[in-house]
Amino acid sequence: MDGARPLVPETVRPTVRLDAPVADQGLQAPGQHLDQVSVVMKFGGSSVANAERLREVASIVCSFPDHLPCVVLSAMGKTTNLLLQAGEVALHTPAGEVGALAPLAAIRDLHLATAAELGVDAQAVRGVETLLTQLEQLLVGISIMQDLTHRARDSLVSFGERLSTRLFAAYLRAQGVPARQHDAFDIGVITTDVFTSAEVDYEASLPALREALRLPGSGGPRPLPIVTGFLGRGRGSGAITTLGRGGSDLTCTLLGAALGLPEVQVWKDVDGVLTSDPRIIPAARPVAQLTFEEATELAFFGATVLHPQAMQPAQEVGGMGVRVKNSYNRLAPGTLISAERDMADALCTAIVLKSNVTMVDISSTRMLGQYGFLARVFDVFARQKLSVDVVATSEISVSLTLDPARTLWERDLIEDELEGLMAAFAGIAKASYRRGMSIICLICNVQRTSTILERVFNVLGREAVNVQMMSQGASKTNISLIVRDGEAPRAVAALHAEFFE
Numbered sequence: 095m096d097g098a099r100p101l102v103p104e105t106v107r108p109t110v111r112l113d114a115p116v117a118d119q120g121l122q123a124p125g126q127h128l129d130q131v132s133v134v135m136k137f138g139g140s141s142v143a144n145a146e147r148l149r150e151v152a153s154i155v156c157s158f159p160d161h162l163p164c165v166v167l168s169a170m171g172k173t174t175n176l177l178l179q180a181g182e183v184a185l186h187t188p189a190g191e192v193g194a195l196a197p198l199a200a201i202r203d204l205h206l207a208t209a210a211e212l213g214v215d216a217q218a219v220r221g222v223e224t225l226l227t228q229l230e231q232l233l234v235g236i237s238i239m240q241d242l243t244h245r246a247r248d249s250l251v252s253f254g255e256r257l258s259t260r261l262f263a264a265y266l267r268a269q270g271v272p273a274r275q276h277d278a279f280d281i282g283v284i285t286t287d288v289f290t291s292a293e294v295d296y297e298a299s300l301p302a303l304r305e306a307l308r309l310p311g312s313g314g315p316r317p318l319p320i321v322t323g324f325l326g327r328g329r330g331s332g333a334i335t336t337l338g339r340g341g342s343d344l345t346c347t348l349l350g351a352a353l354g355l356p357e358v359q360v361w362k363d364v365d366g367v368l369t370s371d372p373r374i375i376p377a378a379r380p381v382a383q384l385t386f387e388e389a390t391e392l393a394f395f396g397a398t399v400l401h402p403q404a405m406q407p408a409q410e411v412g413g414m415g416v417r418v419k420n421s422y423n424r425l426a427p428g429t430l431i432s433a434e435r436d437m438a439d440a441l442c443t444a445i446v447l448k449s450n451v452t453m454v455d456i457s458s459t460r461m462l463g464q465y466g467f468l469a470r471v472f473d474v475f476a477r478q479k480l481s482v483d484v485v486a487t488s489e490i491s492v493s494l495t496l497d498p499a500r501t502l503w504e505r506d507l508i509e510d511e512l513e514g515l516m517a518a519f520a521g522i523a524k525a526s527y528r529r530g531m532s533i534i535c536l537i538c539n540v541q542r543t544s545t546i547l548e549r550v551f552n553v554l555g556r557e558a559v560n561v562q563m564m565s566q567g568a569s570k571t572n573i574s575l576i577v578r579d580g581e582a583p584r585a586v587a588a589l590h591a592e593f594f595e
């Protein structure tokens with residue numbers, strides 16, 4: 095971003111309390127006394143899974159009467175996965191049979207049933223039907239072409255958010271709450287043309303979004319903008335792009351940054367960011383506060399609760415907080431993520447597990463301390479387009495781990511690529527790799543490393559878990575331990591018990 099030119103309005107509106115919604119008072123249009131949007135609220139797939147959940151989301155949105163929210167929605171429930179499945183199956187289905195494909199039928203049934211249950215008007219139902227027809231046509235195209243490019247994949251998954259936002263805006267209007275649906279790719283979310291994991295072009299997007307979301311002049315109702323998460327428009331291709339799985343979190347913070355807001359909220363199905371993944375550690379509990387760096391490390395090392403790039407807009411503009419809330423338990427305080435927090439009492443904040451990681455060991459075959467050894471090693475990774483997660487070095491050797499996700503869509507590093515990597519090292523270094531490793535990442539106060547590591551190694555010793563490699567991040571927020579996949583859940587459980595239970 096260009097540091098010289100302010101990309102956000104210089105004044106931000108005063109903060110009215112956003113930590114506590116008022117009790118459910120029925121659907122009164124919120125924030126109608128305000129000139130402009132004062133908060134962005136994002137609701138993920140689990141929060142908008144069916145008609146009942148959409149009613150609940152409407153109730154939450156209206157429970158902050160002093161705020162005029164812009165609402166960002168993900169696709170309903172598992173719709174994105176169903177769309178991807180439909181694309182894969184269409185590849186092997188005759189064009190004439192595509193209309194009857196099971197995932198397409200499931201998507202059609204869910205959205206038409208939700209429209210009926212929510213009692214939206216006939217025009218809105220027609221809008222949903224039109225999109226469903228276009229979706230079927232795209233699938234027929236995939237079947238005829240026998241090709242599912244990343245570009246087509248992005249167009250395909252875009253239907254999830256385009257449907258959910260239209261239904262929700264229509265429901266609000268039917269309840270007397272003014273609302274207007276927007277497709278993010280039409281209002282200025284401009285991205286690179288890297289389909290399926292595009293990056294936001296902030297220079298182009300921030301001013302465009304600010305302009306597009308400006309509400310009409312005074313007098314008359316103030317429509318709540320309802321915006322598709324996850325989607326953008328490629329700056330060169332002009333085609334629909336996506337921001338990577340879970341990308342609606344990033345849409346939310348991007349809109350907040352564009353509007354210069356003091357706070358945005360991401361509503362999930364858990365009481366905030368938790369001390370560990372609740373699917374592995376049922377005793378995980380909410381973390382009250384995190385810094386942007388901590389939240390980014392946590393997401394990068396595999397906590398699916400936040401998109402790894404979601405903190406970037408908040409960090410760039412400064413002064414904007416990101417609150418993680420539970421749409422199933424609206425009174426839970428959630429987690430507030432901001433630039434700074436008091437670390438005086440912080441020891442270990444969260445434990446994240448990333449499995450199915452490959453570890454590579456490389457040692458120099460030449461003289462000790464050979465000049466440029468590390469540069470040559472990383473040059474090989476750059477040429478192979480492989481991103482490295484964790485690194486530990488000595489003078490003549492380096493161990494590192496490879497991200498299992500080349501993009502967030504394709505989770506497996508292919509064996510051929512690893513063999514290619516080994517071949518690329520021939521003559522420079524001795525290289526070997528081990529698959530089936532896990533990174534256990536402790537988000538912690540590394541000012542207190544000695545205390546933390548003493549406790550960590552006591553626990554792992556007791557559990558007979560052998561650490562294969564370790565690294566302390568320069569970001570001063572994490573310590574990473576590499577262990578075998580089979581030992582990792584046991585190690586995480588024991589470490590969680592040690593630090594949190």
Ligand SMILES: Nc1ncnc2c1ncn2[C@@H]1O[C@H](COP(=O)(O)OP(=O)(O)O)[C@@H](O)[C@H]1O
Pocket residue numbers: 137138139140141168340361362363364366367368369370371372373396397398399400444
């Ligand atoms: N450290 C963590 N804290 C909270 N949730 C986590 C954590 N690690 C993994 N998760 C998982 O992330 C889920 C929420 O993320 P996600 O499903 O992407 O939300 P949404 O679709 O609502 O945006 C939780 O249900 C939980 O299973």
Ligand SMILES: N[C@@H](CC(=O)OP(=O)(O)O)C(=O)O
Pocket residue numbers: 137138139140168169174175254323324338339340341342343
């Ligand atoms: N629907 C997209 C984008 C997204 O952000 O979803 P969720 O908020 O449910 O993680 C996905 O499934 O990846």
